[in-house]
Amino acid sequence: MMHQEKENNTLIRNALLINEGSRRYADVAISGDRIISVMPAFDGETDQDTRVIDATGLWLLPGIIDDHVHFREPGLTHKGDISSESAAAAAGGVTSFMEMPNTVPQTTSLEAWHQKNILAAEASVINYSFYIGGTDSNISELLSADPGLVPAVKLFMGASTGNMLVSREEALESIFKIKSLPVACHCEDEKIIRANSAAFREAYGDDIDPSFHPLIRSREACLSSSTAAIERARRAGTRLHLLHLSTAEETGLLTPGNDPSVKQIIGEGCVHHLWFDDSSYADKGNLIKWNPPIRKSTDREALLTAVRNNLIDIIATDHAPHTLEEKRAPYFSAPSGGPMVQHSLVMMLELCHRGELTPELVVTKMCHNPAIIFSIGERGFIREGYKADLVLVDPSAPWTVRTENILYKCGWSPLEGTTFRSRVMTTIVNGIRVFEDGRLTGRKAPEMLRFNR
Numbered sequence: 001m002m003h004q005e006k007e008n009n010t011l012i013r014n015a016l017l018i019n020e021g022s023r024r025y026a027d028v029a030i031s032g033d034r035i036i037s038v039m040p041a042f043d044g045e046t047d048q049d050t051r052v053i054d055a056t057g058l059w060l061l062p063g064i065i066d067d068h069v070h071f072r073e074p075g076l077t078h079k080g081d082i083s084s085e086s087a088a089a090a091a092g093g094v095t096s097f098m099e100m101p102n103t104v105p106q107t108t109s110l111e112a113w114h115q116k117n118i119l120a121a122e123a124s125v126i127n128y129s130f131y132i133g134g135t136d137s138n139i140s141e142l143l144s145a146d147p148g149l150v151p152a153v154k155l156f157m158g159a160s161t162g163n164m165l166v167s168r169e170e171a172l173e174s175i176f177k178i179k180s181l182p183v184a185c186h187c188e189d190e191k192i193i194r195a196n197s198a199a200f201r202e203a204y205g206d207d208i209d210p211s212f213h214p215l216i217r218s219r220e221a222c223l224s225s226s227t228a229a230i231e232r233a234r235r236a237g238t239r240l241h242l243l244h245l246s247t248a249e250e251t252g253l254l255t256p257g258n259d260p261s262v263k264q265i266i267g268e269g270c271v272h273h274l275w276f277d278d279s280s281y282a283d284k285g286n287l288i289k290w291n292p293p294i295r296k297s298t299d300r301e302a303l304l305t306a307v308r309n310n311l312i313d314i315i316a317t318d319h320a321p322h323t324l325e326e327k328r329a330p331y332f333s334a335p336s337g338g339p340m341v342q343h344s345l346v347m348m349l350e351l352c353h354r355g356e357l358t359p360e361l362v363v364t365k366m367c368h369n370p371a372i373i374f375s376i377g378e379r380g381f382i383r384e385g386y387k388a389d390l391v392l393v394d395p396s397a398p399w400t401v402r403t404e405n406i407l408y409k410c411g412w413s414p415l416e417g418t419t420f421r422s423r424v425m426t427t428i429v430n431g432i433r434v435f436e437d438g439r440l441t442g443r444k445a446p447e448m449l450r451f452n453r
């Protein structure tokens with residue numbers, strides 16, 4: 001154990017820290033799994049057991065906390081698994097994830113939730129936690145869930161994934177009355193989508209152009225469902241987390257405020273909605289088919305404005321891998337979702353290079369706010385005494401996404417051919433270097449996330 005401890009003494013020197021809304025040069029010392037000091041850069045001697053990382057020219061950020069991923073295990077492991085997707089996440093600078101319940105079996109019982117945690121403790125490269133899904137009939141399971149270990153109840157209000165659609169009025173009512181956990185909602189009105197699907201199928205058949213996707217899963221479907229969820233939450237006093245907002249109109253439902261700890265309604269934006277617009281359907285087709293869909297450039301701009309104005313509090317990925325074969329099916333058979341978790345940070349930093357966001361804002365939305373909103377203790381910030389979850393980024397080391405540098409089990413990305421100016425160099429989880437100098441080290445440092453509620 002002595003050897004392990006020495007190995008984990010690390011001094012990161014001369015990094016530009018981007019943390020808590022500002023930037024400054026500093027040295028950060030790690031001992032074991034913790035940050036033990038954050039101090040002005042200095043030239044003194046370090047003791048022999050300390051590994052020194054010269055971070056001159058690099059940025060040091062808190063590790064990303066991604067509150068919305070689908071890692072496909074158990075049951076859908078031909079698309080991805082906890083080991084492969086958490087490794088890809090580590091390569092992207094992500095140090096913690098919260099995973100959604102639409103696996104097989106679905107995570108709608110405490111037993112299924114427990115089994116996932118056992119898998120992750122063994123297989124995950126990074127910190128983990130798992131949502132529990134709300135159904136028409138599992139309220140007793142939800143009420144027994146430990147609020148210190150479960151991030152939230154995931155609710156599909158009108159989604160088409162699996163059979164987790166909650167439609168019974170009394171079930172919805174009792175889920176919104178749960179006070180021990182927040183409710184995270186996928187809001188798309190199923191009735192509107194069914195009617196649109198039927199009309200488009202009738203007019204164009206099965207193999208319709210993917211550019212119709214935002215008309216079928218229409219903005220009205222999102223707005224109607226989000227409005228209903230907010231009204232319900234306000235009535236019941238529920239803490240509501242609106243997942244993957246996609247329309248300009250929905251940003252108008254949110255309340256501004258740069259202290260998300262006091263907000264009742266939390267808005268989540270996803271990297272693909274901040275990156276793509278509908279001009280990409282011609283080239284990418286079903287590869288950029290997401291629920292809710294990629295929409296107009298004016299929607300993308302409204303979402304970015306909402307991020308800047310603190311209407312949207314969290315940026316996540318909704319990482320949802322499918323095989324290329326599955327995505328190449330005709331429109332109605334091609335599944336929605338795409339792999340994102342290896343590229344989310346460099347995508348957002350690219351928007352910084354373009355002047356659309358700032359690195360401080362990216363750190364707030366991807367690191368600080370998830371920690372604040374979910375009450376994750378000792379993570380999400382670069383602070384003395386906190387867990388050493390850190391990422392070093394080279395802001396000027398251009399690279400291009402290619403098949404050979406994709407780590408997702410599915411082996412593809414809608415970003416192939418895209419050049420990013422920033423590159424993740426090293427990712428440290430609980431003091432362990434899981435990704436170093438642009439390579440996975442083969443080490444794992446999984447800890448279950450704890451929520452101080």
Ligand SMILES: [Zn+2]
Pocket residue numbers: 068069070100318320
């Ligand atoms: Zn999702």
